[in-house]
Amino acid sequence: MRKRYTKEFKAEVVLELLKEEKTISEITAQRGIHSNQLMRWKAVALKGFPSLFGDERKEASANKANQEKQFD
Numbered sequence: 001m002r003k004r005y006t007k008e009f010k011a012e013v014v015l016e017l018l019k020e021e022k023t024i025s026e027i028t029a030q031r032g033i034h035s036n037q038l039m040r041w042k043a044v045a046l047k048g049f050p051s052l053f054g055d056e057r058k059e060a061s062a063n064k065a066n067q068e069k070q071f072d
Helices: 007-019 025-032 035-052 056-071
Strands: none
Touching: 007 035, 007 056, 025 035
């Protein structure tokens, strides 16, 4: 059976990794996660960081304008 992790757990583990207080090996041993999986979670987190600082109103307006162009 495949293990399932919550998004909160993933965020907690990635944050622990980014703090660099422990090695990857220490984190994987303590948490029972394979290092490849941990590195995938880290990549997803780093890729998503820029969207955290975006202006949602501008993005919503741009999306709405694009949708209106498609229907015209």
